Amino acid sequence: xxxxxxxxxxxxxxxxxxxxxxxxxxxxxxxxxxxxxxxxxxxxxxxxxxxxxxxxxxxxxxxxxxxxxxxxxxxxxxxxxxxxxxxxxxxxxxxxxxxxxxxxxxxxxxxxxxxxxxxxxxxxxxxxxxxxxxxxxxxxxxxxxxxxxxxxxxxxxxxxxxxxxxxxxxxxxxxxxxxxxxxxxxxxxxxxxxxxxxxxxxxxxxxxxxxxxxxxxxxxxxxxxxxxxxxxxxxxxxxxxxxxxxxxxxxxxxxxxxxxxxxxxxxx
Ligand SMILES: O=c1ccn([C@@H]2O[C@H](COP(=O)(O)O)[C@@H](O)[C@H]2O)c(=O)[nH]1
Numbered sequence: 616x617x618x619x620x621x622x623x624x625x626x627x628x629x630x631x632x633x634x635x636x637x638x639x640x641x642x643x644x645x646x647x648x649x650x651x652x653x654x655x656x657x658x659x660x661x662x663x664x665x666x667x668x669x670x671x672x673x674x675x676x677x678x679x680x681x682x683x684x685x686x687x688x689x690x691x692x693x694x695x696x697x698x699x700x701x702x703x704x705x706x707x708x709x710x711x712x713x714x715x716x717x718x719x720x721x722x723x724x725x726x727x728x729x730x731x732x733x734x735x736x737x738x739x740x741x742x743x744x745x746x747x748x749x750x751x752x753x754x755x756x757x758x759x760x761x762x763x764x765x766x767x768x769x770x771x772x773x774x775x776x777x778x779x780x781x782x783x784x785x786x787x788x789x790x791x792x793x794x795x796x797x798x799x800x801x802x803x804x805x806x807x808x809x810x811x812x813x814x815x816x817x818x819x820x821x822x823x824x825x826x827x828x829x830x831x832x833x834x835x836x837x838x839x840x841x842x843x844x845x846x847x848x849x850x851x852x853x854x855x856x857x858x859x860x861x862x863x864x865x866x867x868x869x870x871x872x873x874x875x876x877x878x879x880x881x882x883x
Contacts, residue, residue, distance in 0.1 A: 617699055617727045618795070620727060621666055621667060621817065628875075629875070629879065630664050630783035631666055631843070631845050631846060632664060632849070632878065633666060633669050633701065633819070633847060633849075634658075634854065634867075635665040635703070635848050635850025638678065638680070642855055646858075646859060650782075651682050656863060657854050658690065660864035661867055661868055662698055663786070664875050665875075667699050668699075669700075669701045669819075671850070673810070692725065694715045699727035699728065700725075701727065701728040701752060702726035703730045704719075705730050705754060706720070707728045707733070707739060709739060710739055710741065713812060714742040714743040715744075717729070717743045719781055720749075726749075729743060729751065730754065730819070731752065732754050733784070744790065744794060752795045752797055753797065755780045755797055756777040756805045758799025758822030760826065762799065767805075777809070780824050781812040781857075784813065789816075794816065796809065796816060797819045798818050799820070799822040799828065800829065801822040806833065806874075807837070808835035810836065810839075815839055818845055820846060821848045823848065823874070824849035824852025824874070830877050831881055833856050834878065835881070842883075847878060849870075852874070853867050853871050853874065856869065856870040
């Protein structure tokens with residue numbers, strides 16, 4: 616089960632950090648490294664300090680690097696089997712097509728969890744959540760500046776759209792107890808609200824690092840009483856901390872450890 620695997624990794628590595636794998640060809644070329652070599656170096660340098668890895672599929676697809684995506688997920692499973700992989704794909708479509716997206720994530724890429732868009736309704740989430748051992752991470756309140764344009768709209772019953780998504784995820788869509796939510800670190804007030812609505816449900820939190828989310832506010836708003844319940848993701852702030860083939864892995868490790876330690880200050 617993804618959520619148990621995640622919490623075991625959080626316990627073992629004493630970390631809520633998730634490293635996002637968002638390969639940018641120009642930056643990797645500047646290091647003089649091949650894509651898969653660079654990915655392996657970043658993974659090996661940070662694996663002991665994370666609770667998950669999160670490759671973003673668009674970065675790989677844009678580079679026609681699906682083979683490297685397959686290879687790095689297989690590599691993580693082989694070399695770091697205690698660290699689950701969340702495929703950030705943000706898929707959403709009618710059920711019959713969603714079944715194919717679920718097969719893509721869980722069978723083709725062997726991801727442990729996938730991000731999905733709930734905009735088309737609960738029936739479109741079932742093809743993912745019916746894979747009972749896998750995690751389904753539903754967009755709720757995203758980190759981008761324009762997220763409020765739709766997600767903060769007030770509905771006829773007085774709830775905002777993101778509150779409605781949180782309530783449905785907690786109460787209506789979670790038959791297999793394998794749903795999680797995405798909530799941006801850039802919105803700590805909304806994060807506290809969502810935590811009240813969903814109880815103990817784990818939350819994936821992008822927006823720390825390059826997007827400027829505040830660690831202390833995030834932890835105060837979203838941490839569970841047991842010191843878990845959050846997966847705090849950073850991509851650019853960690854994977855591009857270095858600037859040469861020689862230092863990129865060590866600098867990524869240092870940035871990852873620094874984030875882990877900063878987070879852990881607020882978990883005691
Ligand atoms: O609301 C969201 C949902 C997903 N993301 C993804 O997370 C990373 C963020 O990268 P950083 O370099 O740490 O800013 C990226 O893959 C996004 O697609 C998000 O940012 N916000």
